[in-house]
Amino acid sequence: MIDLRKNSGLPIKEDGKYHLIFEGRLPKFKPAVRTIDEMKDVLLDKTLKEPKELYYMYRDVAFDEDRELEKKNQLRYDITIIKPDRLGKELMKTAGHYHPGNYPELYEVISGEAWCIQQKPSKEDFKKILDVIWIKAKTGDKIICLPGYGHILINPSKSQALITSNWVGTKFSSDYSLYCKAQGAAYLFLEENGKIKIQKNNFFSQVPPIREMYPNRKIEKFGLESGKPIYPLINTPEKLRFLNYPEEFDFADAFVTNA
């Protein structure tokens, strides 16, 4: 059991079986489950049968009294629990998607360690990747998914679940199809003989070298500070305006080159 109150700002616990326990005035939510069958298209080894369940998505979590502000500002808050495991040789990962309309997203690591792989395709040809960023984040860190980039999350740990929360605008639905066509992200993260191996995905005609980055620990204009939960930002919705109006903001300070 992991108490997530301090890191999430919500009265929640993880029950030790990758599910959430909702306490206090928080309504109880049920997760959508991502199964291995649904992931076939984005896996290197398509014959895999285990693990049957990979991650659990609690979508649209909120206190009842925050619904009005969420609706007015077109915002949604989700929590995702990604199991610690391997997918054959591949590290445990999410399916990956793009945001139509190039909207960004805001993640925070509530528990565990997260690697977020973001990739920017050329507007003319999605097989041409112009930039790939590998963001290494630990508990308390915030990750901005940049406008115009697709993203996946990786749980590099074999023993510890990765629990993230995210704020995202409600004006679009995620597009998973390009990640399915490409059978994954621009780079594959594998473990071979106990070592992490990063391999280009041959589907793409152009993939630049991966850039290793870390989350910026403090971004004042977005109300972000490492260790400070993002749920309460609903009370200062102007800080989350960048999610629905990215053209008004500069994202150059989202990441730094040193931890």
Ligand SMILES: [Fe+2]
């Ligand atoms: Fe997303």
